[in-house]
Amino acid sequence: MPASHPPPERQCTAHRSGDGERCKNWALKNMRVCRYHGGANGRSKAAAERRRAEAVVDAQARRTLAALGAAPVENPLVALSQLAGEVNAFKDALAERVNELSNIRYSTDHGEQVRAEVTLYERAMDRAASVLGTIARLNIDERLAAISERQADAVIRAIDAALAHAGVTGQLATEARQVAARKLRAVT
Structure with missing residues (x-):
């Protein structure tokens, strides 16, 4: 394309009626067409x-x-x-x-x-x-709720495993789970 022709993004988007090729003129500023293809009319301006x-x-x-x-x-x-x-x-x-x-x-x-x-x-x-x-x-709300439930289940299993590993069982383990549940509710 010769230097006198505009780059494609600044070129008139109209097509010539004779051969159907795209117009080679510059589109007017903030317009998509040149003055010959309607850029000079009030509606285009x-x-x-x-x-x-x-x-x-x-x-x-x-x-x-x-x-x-x-x-x-x-x-x-x-x-x-x-x-x-x-x-x-x-x-x-x-x-x-x-x-x-x-x-x-x-x-x-x-x-x-x-x-x-x-x-x-x-x-x-x-x-x-x-x-x-x-x-x-x-169903974003349902999916987020399901993710939260799975995360809560994983936390509970981790707490249970930690309590079992530490040898905490019975009433003491139940109380520890209740404390953990209260703390987790306060975070969420």
Whole structure:
């Protein structure tokens, strides 16, 4: 491709009507098409402005999330539950921004537009529904309960083995199990 042609990500996405080949012109800034394929009309300019505004809000959200850091996932069921909490918190934060708006539309020379915050809030609601739907479909609560029960059984067997090894039996062993159970309940 000659140097005058844009890289594929900046190239007009329209196709020429004569031969069906992709247009070789540069797409206009924040647009997917060149001026010859509709980039100069008001609707395209408004869509580009909306994408630019969404990109600004999205970049702010990404910086905020990046500052939180990330650890490897050891338990995907717990991680999915935590993700659901984060998705809901993000949705709620966007809801607050939307509630602070005096109107959800604004006017430009190219017509009336929906604010980027409203669009992002709608997407956040969709993501929350998707994550919560996944949790419901996978029966996460039941699976986590089953894991907790298996872990509790393993702890009880370990306590029983330690008591038997130490020679503690009868009433003393029962009392030791009760103390261990109270301490474990206090931790969970």
